[in-house]
Structures are given as structure tokens and as C-alpha cells.
Amino acid sequence: MNAQPLLIGGEWRQARELLGAFRAEDPTTGDPIGPAFPLCGAADLEAAISAASTVANELAAAPPERIAAFLEAYATGIEANAEALVDLAHAETALPKQPRLATVELPRTTNQLRLAAKAVRSYAWTQPVIDTATGLRAHRAPLSKPVLVFGPNNFPFAFNAVAGSDFASAIAARNPVIAKAHPSHPATSERLARIALVALQQAGLPSASVQLLYHFDYAAGSRLAGDARLGAVGFTGSRAGGLALKAAADKAGIPAYVELSSVNPVFLLPGALAERGTALAQEFFASCTMGSGQFCTNPGVVIVPQGTDGDAFVATATSHFAAAAPSVLFSRGVLDHLQHGVATLCEAGAEVLAGGTVGEPGFRYAPTLLSVDADTFLRAPKALQTEAFGPVSLLVRVRDVAQMAQVAQAFEGNLTGTIYSAIDGGDDTAWPTVAHALRPRVGRLIGNRMPTGVAVSPAMNHGGPYPSTGHPGFTAVGMPAAITRFTALHSYDNVPETQLPHELRDGNPDGIARLVDGVWRTNDLAHGAS
């Protein structure tokens, strides 16, 4: 058996315990492509965590300048290899090169790395606090332990375990990373890691700051996530997988930031439907089928009033879905999961309006629209919130705005919730009725815009109440907020000034924003103030 090497301890080396090998598959045909990659065993996981742990203190003490230089060099390296990366990712995921991979996702990834570098240079993620009355000073600091990152299937660049937001966040906070690539795009991940290793060396950081593993079995993954040497876990993927890892990490007291699942309910208020129902049907169809619907924030449930305007919306949406060719999905696993999800929805009372069929060759599924009445939804809200990851959405037909609010209250935690309202103000009384029910159940409340598209912004929340994620207080996207997940709060009490971290000293030559006695300031601390 032969397989590509792993990146452990700064070296590309063969798996010590090669339990198997796998190849990526071309989603459009189902045929294997590219070289074989290792399914590795416990010895390799131990080597990875051991190597990462060895450099954790050195990385924690590294000058922020070097961290920023790495993130920027990595972004530049990705750009220099853009064509090759886009080719690999396209072959492994079937996502279109243009605009998705080349013009949207790759620039988004390098932008994210550079925003992380900016947060490093500004010290924004460290949140320095100085209290002159007590002399106490506090900030956020590295965990001084490795962060284990699991990448999802659906963003080969922007959420890649070795290049995405979790990766950039963990490294920005000066923690080593053990990256677990998604096995559906191993060659893309390998190429990224090769660029990362060069950038580490250019920046003068320990080369064991980044490890790359491709695949290991479920039990080994749980053991790794529960290893007390870890500082945190970052995961984006399926609910079952994320909850298993979270359970293992929880038991060992390791914070696990897991992004699990979301159906992202969209509420169409009556005025919006009356005003622009046909346009909304098109907007909805485009959002639901973009990227074959394989987004965490795909509009999976749409709440539509009964009556003429609602019926017209449904008719238009149905015709869009019915006319669409089958979408190519990432993998056999995604297709299986999707079929299972649609079956669950149908068993719970949903009716197929369009689609619902598998396509050929490779992994294809017809864009699918389902419908159910609100009374049925309210009788089986759990089953009818089953995530069908892919180009699938369920319409819920409600009698009135009051029932919309009832439906909103039946939702589990979601990443997003969207309300479409009339431009002419006709929904101004309906809005708060629905919004008050929806707001506590979602991380991001959206107005008049589909939920797909997650801006890398300091005010983004790509997170939400359980079970969309494991903790309602954190976002996986947006700098500097995403970085704080991988930090520890450190307080200094009567510690000599010369022994304080840079951003907590009296002098503040870099103009770092610090909360001094309750006021954000960028100046030096007045002499003798504490």
C-alpha cells in the first residue's frame, strides 16, 4: 500500500501506521482521481499531537510580527498557486472555477488570512483591560496547547482545516494546529499545507506549528478530541460527527467549537409577497441551488402564507426547481445523507413539489422543493427540521402572521433566520411579531436578503444557539471575534511591569486599544496610574 505523506513536525513523511488508503472522487462521474491518501492510525495521531505540543510554548512566545508575517506570506503563497489550487479543488469538489472557486472563495480565504494578520498586528483579539484602582491587568492569551481543526466538505479553501477561519484563528492566537482535512478534497488540502509550510519557514515560526492529517477512524478521532494535551477543537460538519467529538472534548474539559447543522428559516411576510413575490421566488431558487445548495446557511425552510400571493410564489418557485438540471454533489456520502433527509421530511408529511430524484452519472440530485402545511409542521417540528444538505428546501404554508410566529417558536437553534418585509412599510406590525419569536433562536437575523453568503466581517455571527453550534456566544467567521475562541483569559495581579505582556505595559507605543478604567484608550498609561 502506498499513500501520500502526512505533514507532522514540519516534515512530510509516510504514515507510520497506514491502516488504509483512499482517493478523491470526481463528483461528476464518481471515478477515483489523484493519488492515494492515508487513513492513518493511533501512532500517527500521537505523533501529530506530540509534535504540536512540543512547539506550543515556543509559538505562544513568538513575536506577533512573525505570526502576522506567516499569515500574510501564506495568503501570498495561495495567490501564487491560485491556478493549481483552483484546478485541484474543482476536480475534487465539482464547484465551478468561475466565479465560485477563483473569484469568490480563494480571494475570501486570502482576505481572511490577512484580516487575521491585521488583528494580530493591532492586538485587537487580546482585549487588554487595565484597572488602575486595583493594579489588575488582563488580556486574552494563547492556549499554549494545540488546536485540533476539522474542515468540512463544502469550502475547500475558506473553511479548509489548514487554511480556513478556524485555522487562521487558532494560529493568530499563537496556537499550533493539527488539521484534519476533509477526505473529499485531500489533494487541495495537501497543496495548501505545502504552501503553509513554506510560509512558516519564511516567517521564522516553528515548522511543527501546522500538522496535516487526512483521515482516521471515528474512534481514533474521538480519542484525539478528548486528549488532555489539546487546547481546543474546531469543527464544521455533520451533527452526528460534531456531537461525538464535542462529547469526547467536553469530558476532558476541552472547549469544542462545533458548527453542526442549520435549516435557516426564511419568513416571507404578506406585504413582501404581494409586492415582489415573483422576484422572491427567483431569489430563493438561486440561493437554494447555488453551489448545489451545499451551504451551512442554505435556506432550508421557507415560511409562506396561504392565499393567492403565497400560491403564486409557490408556483413560480416550483417551476424554477422543476426546470433545473440535477445538481452535482460533493460525494456519495452527501448524496446518501440528502436522500435520507428528504425521505425523513416526506415521512413526516412533506409533499414533493419538484425534484426528489437522483441523477447520473456521479453524485447528482435534482433541485428539490417540498411543501407542508403549518399544522403538520407544528405537530412534528423535529422531523420537519431535518437538514437535507443540498439543493433542497421545504415550504411551510401558514394561515397568518400569528401562525408564522408559532412556527418561528418551534425552531431549534439556527445559524440564521431571515424575514422578508414590504418596502412600502406594509409589514411593519408583522415584523416584530415574527422577529421576537425568531431572534433568540438564531445567530444572525437577516432582513430582505437570502442567508447564503457569509461576509468575513467583525460584526458577523456565523454561529448560533444549540444545536446549530455548541455554544451561543461565539462566531466561527469574522476577525477578531473568531480568534477569541482559541484563547485563555489571563489576569496579572501585582506583577512587575517588566514581566507584563507587551499590550499590558504602561507604555503603549503601538497605540493598542485598551480598556483602561472602563474607557477604551490608545495612549500610554499615565505615570504612576496603577
Added chain:
Amino acid sequence: MNAQPLLIGGEWRQARELLGAFRAEDPTTGDPIGPAFPLCGAADLEAAISAASTVANELAAAPPERIAAFLEAYATGIEANAEALVDLAHAETALPKQPRLATVELPRTTNQLRLAAKAVRSYAWTQPVIDTATGLRAHRAPLSKPVLVFGPNNFPFAFNAVAGSDFASAIAARNPVIAKAHPSHPATSERLARIALVALQQAGLPSASVQLLYHFDYAAGSRLAGDARLGAVGFTGSRAGGLALKAAADKAGIPAYVELSSVNPVFLLPGALAERGTALAQEFFASCTMGSGQFCTNPGVVIVPQGTDGDAFVATATSHFAAAAPSVLFSRGVLDHLQHGVATLCEAGAEVLAGGTVGEPGFRYAPTLLSVDADTFLRAPKALQTEAFGPVSLLVRVRDVAQMAQVAQAFEGNLTGTIYSAIDGGDDTAWPTVAHALRPRVGRLIGNRMPTGVAVSPAMNHGGPYPSTGHPGFTAVGMPAAITRFTALHSYDNVPETQLPHELRDGNPDGIARLVDGVWRTNDLAHGAS
């Protein structure tokens, strides 16, 4: 069977399911005192969570002014009842009225409530972020679910489930509280809750914002902590109890902020010992025996170099411990736990230098000093870090500064770590050697000061790496940071300005500090900026 009423849904009412009754005990005699309090059953827990859930949305929507008014009225009410409260707490805990209860802890508690009110009025805990490039706005918001708070035995006011930091933090973030009083001081807790209820009514908040339960069995507690209707759990107490609650909460995706145990290592560098060893021995003895040593931040392990200066420190400390009368502990449970802890330390190789004996009457234990050599400590670091909650400390004798660092590396996560160094600069090279090993293992790094005493400061960290707490990123003390534990991150994406929360609107008449495009500002948003 007769017992004091529970506070549920704004009413003082008898337990519906009275499984038993208990009375407080006078720790100085062991005799029962005061009325009987209920051990309640599942029906009462259900009533409490149901009542709290019912008002969660109303409380989340309450004007911050009312929340602040409640916190301030409560503080004023506590002051008006200070004499009665101090009498009750003294009787139930045997803590001295002066200075501890009347002059230190009660004012600290009312100050904490007022600092929470201040954070409410300033919106500091909401951390508003505005990104004009994308139009996204985010802040921290209420959980819109109840918070379950478990109070510890050792602070009848400042950490009381119905008056302490977790309580003030949860209410400041506009979440209802289900308070589980510690059964060793039920009458104190009842009196506090009566004052709280009056203050709720004065402030015009829902009277079901606060429930008070006294005691329920272990299994019922775990079921409650894992009830999906809860927004979060706050717990301060024993490691076993906290981990059981955390496991239940984790499984349901409920953030559990548990403060578990800590031995708070203190490192005496050679120069400090040479300079002022005798004074340090007195300072250490006072810190270790104050409040009968029943502090989360008690100096439970002191690392002392071998040699003449170290021996002199040990001799002086031993004579202080040996001359001290037995300390009164809170309860039979504390005494049992302490004896078990000392036995574990001795079995692992520690030698008793002073104390080690039970006293009479009531719950008394002699201030106890133990010693072990560093080689033994390093062979059995787990057993020799057993927390012996009470007036007990273990000295670890080290060969040199290098071995000090080795010992530091062997510590689990702790709330605090302390380094004493020479004033004349003689320890300037030793400091970083020890500090680098210690820093990632503690929440608060302290210089030349004993760890007891936890200031209510915005730069405090009363938290630390696992297993001192369940998450290294949060503090249980200090406003506004402690409040953020009980919040959800909410983002607004293209939401009409009139539908935004107060602190995220364009106009900023209250001068709230907001992070606008990366800069903290207190002014209005420039017109049309987003």
C-alpha cells in the same frame, strides 16, 4: 413534615413534593439551628423552570434601566437588612461578623450588584460592533432562557446563588435565575431572596425573574442542569458535583460555567526567601488560615527551596500552624472532605509538620502544614495536588529554580499562581523561568501577594484552565466580563434601523462605546455610513 416555603413564580409557597427537610447547623457546636427547609422533588424543579421560562422573553425585552434599578434596589435592601443578614450568616457559617461578614463580604456583595448595574447602564457587556462596509451589526444579547445558579458554601453573600456574582451577571444580561442555595446557609439565602423579591417588584420586573430552591437530590440536579429549556448553568463548589452538572449540561448543549477546585501554587524564589522569609511565613500562615482556609484561592501548595533560608521559612511557618487553635469549618461535609484530602496527601508521601487533627465541639480542624520533597511530588503530582479545602497547605521542597519550573509544569489548571521575588532584583532571572512554566496553567498570575482576596475588578480573572474551571476563557468575578458568560452573540444583517436594538442604531445619544470599523467610538454613526 413542615418546611420553609420555596420562591417560585414570584410567590413563597410550600414545596409541592416535599421529599424531606433539613436544618442548618451551628458549625461551632454541630447543633441544628433555625427552621426546617425543604428537600424538594421533581415537581418543584419543574415548577421553577417553567415559571422562569415563562418570563424569559419579557425579561429579555425589559428596559435596561429597570434591570439596573433592580440591582441597585437590591443592594440598598441588603444594606438596610445588613444586621439581620450578618447575624444569620454568622450563625450558619461561623464566619466572624467583624471584619469578614459585615465589613468585607456584605459591602463587596452590594458593590458587585452596583457594578453590574453600572455595566447595564453603560451597555458595556453588550459589546456592540458595527461594520459599515457590510452593514452588519452585532452585540451580546440575553439568552432568553433561565440561568441555573448553584451557590457554594464559602461566601454566604458574595457568591450566594441569589445575590452573588453569577446571580448579578445572569440578571444583568436580562436572564431569569433559578437559584439553588447552598444548604449550609439556607436562612441567609431565604432572607436575601425576600429582599430580592421586593426589589423586583419595586423595579417593575417580572417577579418570576428569581426562584429560590434549597436542596434537591443529585439525580434531580443533573436532570435540571440538562433541561434544554435552560440557557446556562453557573456553579461554584466541589469538583465532583460540578463535573456531574457539567456533564449533564454539556450533553444538552447548555454552557456550564463551573468553578471546581484549585490549589493555587505559591512559589517562593530564593531571593525573596533570603530577603524576608520570616515575614513571608507569617503572611502565608495568615492567608492559609483566614476564614478557616475555606477560599477557592487558598494557598494550598507552597514551593520552597531547600537550604537554610527555606528551612527557616518552614520552621517559622510550622510554629505558626502549631500554635493555632483548631479552625471552625462550615459543615460536617467540609470536615469529612478535608480529612479525606489530608489522608490522600499523606498516603502519597506528604509528612505532617503541624496540625492534622480534628477539634471539638462542632466541625473543627487544626490548621495543618504538610511537606513533601519535589522528587516525590513529581512522581505523584496528581495525588499531591488533591485539594484539602480548609486551613491546610502542602510545602514542596525543591532543589533549585530549575526544579521549581519542573514542579510548575506538573500542575493542573489552577485559578491562581503566585511568585514571590526579591525586591532587590535578585530573582530577575529566576522569575521568567518559573513564570513561563506557570503562566499557561493559571487564570491569574500574582506577584508578591497571597492569592486570597479576589477584587471585583474588570481586569480580574476568577477562572482558569481545566480542571479549575470548565472553560479557560471566562471569569466568574468582575464586571462586565462575568456577565458575558450569560449572553448570546447576535448579528443583524440588513435589518431595518428601527428594528435594531438600542445600542446598534445609528444615533448614540447615550454615548455607548461601540467598535465601529475597528475603532471604539461613542458618537453617532455618520449619516448614511452603512
